Amino acid sequence: MPPSTEAAARVGILTPSGMLGAGFAPETIDYGLALGPDVIAIDGGSTDSGPHYLGAGVAKTTASAVSRDLRLLLRAAATADIPLIVGSCGTSGTDSGVDWVAGIADQIMAEEGLDLKIARIYSEQDAGFLKKELDAGRVHPLAPHGPLAPETLDSCTHIVGMMGHEPFVEAIQAGAQVILAGRATDTALAAAVPLMLGMPAGPTWHAAKIVECGGQCTTDPRAGGVFATIDHNGFVIEPLDPANACTPISVAAHMLYETANPYRMREPAGTLDVSDATYAPLDERRVRVEGSRFEPAEQHTIKLEGARVTGYETLSFSGIRDPYIVANIDRWAALLRNIVTERINQTLKLTDDDYGLDIRLYGHNAILQDIDPDPSTAREVGVMLLVNAPSQATATAIAKVANPLMLHLPLPEMHYLPSFAFATSPAETERGPAYEFVLNHVVDVESATGMFRTHYSREVSRA
Structure with a gap:
């Protein structure tokens, strides 16, 4: 069953590793399930490895590695009856990347006897549509890029839009148990269910940022993933490996990762501000964070990525x-x-x-x-x-x-x-x-889900 949309007292996020196919110890998933998660969220890609994967529409991970991780996570999601969310499938989030991971998931479910409703959320964009948005003045460059030329859009082999949390929420509310998505912000995967269940935006987006790379916010990043528990005043972060630890420094330091400003981070829906956040140890391996804020944006934007x-x-x-x-x-x-x-x-x-x-x-x-x-x-x-x-x-x-x-x-x-x-x-x-x-631009949108297409494996409820 999809999670209830009634406000919860706390929401748990299980993030097994920084990327699907990177590997993790099976026992860390067992440990995480014992903590009572409401969602399993894991990233499926990145732009870290350069433009080839988006340009060619291929994955940097091997199918066997993705299959190994996904099998464990599908079992876990079915056992706990909670959603599994995978973003940026196939490394760059192209439509072919989503279908590639979905094909692996279908094979696993057939072998395991699982019957989970899958939503595929596609993020590839049509150059013709984007040129109309450009003509209408709704496409804007991000520094250091200048104005976008229409021929640049035509030159791209693939263009993706980076979705926020809203398409995930829509799919879960429609009854999806597994979401395999195209390009998404790393944080949106983890933020979707907590926001849907009424958690405050500040702690939610901050926790999502900290867990995005799994164990990178711990003292031993090789030891696996992490678990975040969000409540109405903050969140607690702990490793999935009992021998590993989070410290105030290891947690706070992750705001330095892939951000131009270590205190502020833009999402499609607004900006996370952690300038007043506090990091306190609860014990030798858990850290509590409070004081995070989220500033809703006046204009919702979707970032574009394209390669030629x-x-x-x-x-x-x-x-x-x-x-x-x-x-x-x-x-x-x-x-x-x-x-x-x-x-x-x-x-x-x-x-x-x-x-x-x-x-x-x-x-x-x-x-x-x-x-x-x-x-x-x-x-x-x-x-x-x-x-x-x-x-x-x-x-x-x-x-x-x-x-x-x-x-x-x-x-x-x-x-x-x-x-x-x-x-x-x-x-x-x-x-x-x-x-x-060649694209570092954003599109002004009225609908947070309008640029994305969701297909379901079979009929789901529209609760």
Whole structure:
């Protein structure tokens, strides 16, 4: 049965891990069920791994890992008779990602003899619809982006809208027992049932933010998920592993994660403000939080995410241990770029505008590059050459021009030919199409659910 919409004294949220398919110990679910949850909420994706998954419409997780986790959670939801909510299915929340997870769920339920009503909430957006919204002045950029051009929408392979909690509430009230959703805010999954059951918005949204990544708010993030108990004055957070612990610092620190402002966080419906929140230990492993507020927005907005193809990539990687070149690695990398550029022009008749060439020096400054605070010389350096071109064949041809230089290029003053080590044979790895994020915009909406489509596995009540 769906949860009653009457105001509750407390609401429990069981979050088994930060992402479906990441894994968790089965006993942590048993521990969480014993605490009396009202919902199981788990994220199914993220933009953390870059634009490829949205652009290509594929998942970063393997089906076997998702199936393993989902089997345990479907059993738990059926046992406890509570909703299971999975957001951003298939990593990026595309329609194909929702259907992929739903197909896995259908197979599991058939094998386990479960009969749960499933709601699929789709979040992909049509470029034509969004261009009309743009023309009507309802699409606005988020910093640092500027105004959106209509052709940018047409260039995207996939566009998703990021839903808040409202579509989840609507599905649960319609009788759904399992919700598999497209792109959603990480917090909306956990906030939906508490808000539906009358919990105050401040503690609810703050608790949802803290549990979004499972055990990341604990002293041992590898130990599994967490459980939040929300009441009318605040919430309590504890790990699902009895040997793990939450502390005021570990809980408060999670507001620093993926937020531009550690005290304020925008949701489609408004802004969470934790500037007056207090964090107090109840014992050695539980923390109570009070003082969180939520400011409803004057205008409800839906954030857009979109990705498009930028070209095709080929990658080469070689390792350098020659001490003289390692000691002069920046000068060597500049020489490599200059000679490769000249040879590409000579042999392939291409100019700089025809392709992209990225040289990264791993072990030296590949991550932070010019802002690395410690550029001291390492014993060995890995050289990654990443080529982006309009076609795969061109990208690979450029990488092959660089091949002999990445194997033997000496500095001008050297009187011997150094040898480096390619990581693979062949040295060139074709990566296929490359994608980039091109949307960082919001749409003003009158309905919090209007941009999303919900399909049910079978007829459900409309209570």
